[in-house]
Amino acid sequence: MPTEGNAFVVGSLVIVDDGVHRQVALLESRDETTGTVRGRLIGAIADGVLDTRTSHAFGEAAVSPVDLDALDLLHAATGAALEVGGDLTPPGGPARLLPHRFNRHTFWCGQSGSGKTYALGVVLEQVIAHTALPVVIFDPNSDFVRLGELNPGATGPSADALRERDIRVLRPNTAGAEPLRARFLDMPIMSKAAVLELDPVADREEFNALLHLRELFEVTDIANILPTLHNSDEPAHQRLALRLENLGLLGWEVWAGLNRAATEVIDERPDATVLDLGGFSTPEQQLVVALSVLDELWNRREERRPLLLVIDEAHNLCSPQLDSPTAVAVRERLIQIAAEGRKFGLWLLLSTQRPSKVHPGIISQCDNLALMKMSSPVDLEGLATYFGYAPTALIARSPWFRQGEALFAGGFVPAPTLVKMNARLTPEGGTDVSVPMR
Structure with a gap:
């Protein structure tokens, strides 16, 4: 939507009126050399309502600043209800x-x-x-x-x-x-492995032990897991116990x-x-x-x-x-x-x-x-x-x-x-x- 004039700054809402339709538009850019601004139509005003689903093509049209009444129509039409501040662009009003x-x-x-x-x-x-x-x-x-x-x-x-x-x-x-x-027990097995810094390939034996101990790690509090691992004859379980201790996980609040x-x-x-x-x-x-x-x-x-x-x-x-x-x-x-x-x-x-x-x-x-x-x-x-x-x-x-x-x-x-x-x-x-x- 091209229009001429230097009165409007980029980001302004304006009323475009071609004598048949009044429409709200947003000015999005300006050519500083020619003064031409471009924008997009937001909706048409008719019977005191702004319809954001309708826009009309036009040739020549008068462009004027949007007023507070039109802003209220825009807010009503879009359901904008959470007031978070004031609009810095004229004519102001709530944002x-x-x-x-x-x-x-x-x-x-x-x-x-x-x-x-x-x-x-x-x-x-x-x-x-x-x-x-x-x-x-x-x-x-x-x-x-x-x-x-x-x-x-x-x-x-x-x-x-x-x-x-x-x-x-x-x-x-x-x-x-x-x-x-x-709760460590409730975490998925891959997340438990991440917390334990276990890589499925680089730490494949410990990771495999974790998979086979899935039931233990789902029913036993982390504070009570260490004795079970230490009492196991499996070397991978012993390494898991050392990992828990070395990472200091049992002392985490x-x-x-x-x-x-x-x-x-x-x-x-x-x-x-x-x-x-x-x-x-x-x-x-x-x-x-x-x-x-x-x-x-x-x-x-x-x-x-x-x-x-x-x-x-x-x-x-x-x-x-x-x-x-x-x-x-x-x-x-x-x-x-x-x-x-x-x-x-x-x-x-x-x-x-x-x-x-x-x-x-x-x-x-x-x-x-x-x-x-x-x-x-x-x-x-x-x-x-x-x-x-x-x-x-x-x-x-x-x-x-x-x-x-x-x-x-x-x-x-x-x-x-x-x-x-x-x-x-x-x-x-x-x-x-x-x-x-x-």
Whole structure:
């Protein structure tokens, strides 16, 4: 849709009126030499309703800025109901997301200091308050551990709704909190092998012994397995015992023992479950929790119980550079969920500072994009390639975003939108450390 004029900036919504039809359009690009802008039609306005399924070709037409009434029609027509901030493009007004389009994978990115985690909390509050979609948050930096609290003075329908939600926070070693634990017995045999760092070929005798001891490893707590292995006359069993001891697995606090495992809590489908991964003494224990949860959800995928899996600092679990057996197993499961999980109701929301450090097989499956300040040319070029539905000119503005500003594009927003995020209703768990002053 070509039209002339310098009054409109890329990313603006406009009204196109040819005297017969009034239509809403998005201006997507501009030729700086000629001043010509191009865009796409979103829908036609008739009888006080915006029909996004209808558009009309035209020749000459008058183009004018969209008004707040037309924006309301657009939100109503698309079902955009989750208010997450203010629209930075004239005429302003609220910026809203489509709750039903979180049934697609979402990619959320922004460099350090962009306000990425705070803004993600704003969106999660809206999802938890105004949908029945259970949320599981993999939280490596304890940023969401206070999601079940409300800030003093928080009021309004969203705050009232959050007060009624069942939000569980599982933490490794925090007094008074429900423990964050995994159950070794419940993990699939290949995941057990990954935790034990067993390769089917390089460690073929020990791996074969594990296969033949499958029943033992499915009914005996890991703390009680060692004596059985030591008392065996089989050399491979003795080597398995040494492996358990050398890896220090028996001393890991991650094992459930008499406590409930995270998988059991998630199975109850609370409105939100926060897994505080940051409190473990070793990174491998974080991976064990992630692997146990992802395995359980995938193994029960045919139940088709919808769930939004939020992976904060996704490069910790999804990087192509991760090479430990457990890390590889976690990444491969996430790739599988990204490729096939959507039809089973397993939907990802991946948040990271560095898109280039997330496996491309996962990014390529995302239909929603939230982009905050990002200065890396490599990352911006990659985002423009993966997310063709986001106007390149808007992605290019990312290095100049201020803290708390974001570009939303894809199926979960009526049209690509530049947003100033709202304030949080709940406290952020982790905050920047200030510089000491004399």
